[in-house]
Amino acid sequence: MPIRQPTLTEQARRTQLIGVTISLVARHGYPGTSLARIAEAAGISKAAVLYHFPSKDAVVRAAYASVLDGVVARVGAAVEPLAGAAALEAYIRSLVAYLRENPDHTRMIIEGLTADADVTDTPHSPGRTESVAALVAAARDAGDYRSDVDPQVTAVIINGALDAIVTVSLTDPAFDTARAADELITMLGRAWGR
Amino acid sequence: MPIRQPTLTEQARRTQLIGVTISLVARHGYPGTSLARIAEAAGISKAAVLYHFPSKDAVVRAAYASVLDGVVARVGAAVEPLAGAAALEAYIRSLVAYLRENPDHTRMIIEGLTADADVTDTPHSPGRTESVAALVAAARDAGDYRSDVDPQVTAVIINGALDAIVTVSLTDPAFDTARAADELITMLGRAWGR
DNA sequence: AGAATTTTCTACCGCGTGGTTAGTATACTG
């Protein structure tokens, strides 16, 4: 038996630990999420947690990767079948919708992208700006957007606006995120459409 | 002697402590800024720090208030003499310029507005969205912007875009923040101007 | 049933945290 196949309980525990870690980070932030709290929330001891993961940091990183996978899958599915400006609009709408539906994941991501610049430098998904810039460039090349649009700068603005929309919606549940997304799309259309 | 007037050294120590705290937060983030590190950076003992401030938290809060006062003063001076869309544009440009010139203050502010939602709830300047919304509404009422602009949503988008521009500029010094600010202003003008 | 392995717990370790206490130079003041 050259490879170790994960046991059933192993799999279950890992997903459970990832789950409780996500909600803990959502509730208490990164620094407030200690090994003891993770263990307590999962109903096991600290040592048991470190039996399934090499370190507390690994648990948090696994949880972060998990939520990131989720949002990437959802947004990817929404964007992939489309092209041009429609793809960019699908990105905006699907991202806002997903994060609206999963506030815990949202908290986790927001905490994550402002991770301390201590030893571990930015896990800050490095390709996000580039991905959106590519969508903007595609919309331009498809003839939907003016040729003088700056994909890089526009992408930064779009992502910033999205983060703000989601962040506000966390503290103000009455905030209409779908409407805000539409407003952003309208702005983009008026500014760069042709 | 009903009121205590601060001594000269008292004043000096306080400003010094605030200064080192700002750079510490900028370098190591909020959680990485401990009382011992503040004391060491200032060249005095922990107890001496707590002699001038009631708690470590008070030091950090004072430092945060200090940088906030600075940016408010600068942006306020730039915005005040103007009106309509010009005031909003001055807000955008002066904010970006100030934060570009004071990266340490920027780090501090960015760390601060993502403060842990633990016990201390958001110091997240609550009036920022409202202030910008007021500027947008003023631009609308002055006839510079369409009457169907939504000040609240637009303010959220603007502030988010600004945060993103500043954040990117921190990790990518080559990023042209002034150009990005102009781009944002152009977008706003095309979308809502008349 | 018995052996082997997977999973878990209790107890502990060293460390860094924010904060306190007692004592001590210094300097100003009556």
Place this chain on the structure above:
DNA sequence: CAGTATACTAACCACGCGGTAGAAAATTCT
């Protein structure tokens, strides 16, 4: 010169942190 407020330091405290050691359950395999 005595008295007092200022501005500090060294030592200490309790606590929560991530992580480890070894034994004890639980589970699975033969």
